[in-house]
Amino acid sequence: MEQTIRAFITFLKRKGCRITEQRIAVLKEVLSIEGHFEAKDLCERFEDRSDVSRATIYRTLKLLLESGLIRETVSDEKHPHYEKTVGGFHGHLICLNCGKIVEFPESGVMDLQREISERYGFELKFGKFEIFGICHRCREDGR
Known part of the structure; x- marks a missing residue:
């Protein structure tokens, strides 16, 4: 801190x-x-x-x-x-119905972001990884 x-x-x-x-x-x-x-x-x-x-x-x-x-x-x-922004890299799963956000650790995506950045001559500062869909609860509720 x-x-x-x-x-x-x-x-x-x-x-x-x-x-x-x-x-x-x-x-x-x-x-x-x-x-x-x-x-x-x-x-x-x-x-x-x-x-x-x-x-x-x-x-x-x-x-x-x-x-x-x-x-x-x-x-x-x-x-x-x-x-x-301090701490480990993580991605987000976002429910399009209720807005629930689930964080998950994902180092493989960070490696991919670095690789893509290098390929195109970018200096990577940070990246976002977001997956949008419908959560389990909303699917069960038929939303």
Whole structure:
């Protein structure tokens, strides 16, 4: 966690942004979340703290996206979902009916992404692997 915080502080300095306790608190909260999250999830976690406003949360999310510490991932059309970029590579199975998201580890896909990137002269920064379909529950319910 400390290395990620230092990376964010370095990013903020390079960008000429202030390093505030509130921004660091938002980052720490993001790092404590397992899996995907929405901005509203963060807002709920800070409801009892008057020193961290919704605006601060949204602005910090934008900075975290820009820094590459989080990325926008699977989302419905109304609310973006985010995930940390630190940690192992994984893919997503997404149900087209109910929106359920299942994460699965998949190193083979990462190897394929590297191979394709090299073949076309790209420097791979990150990749997404998403499979869309109908989950078991929706199929059982006839949806």
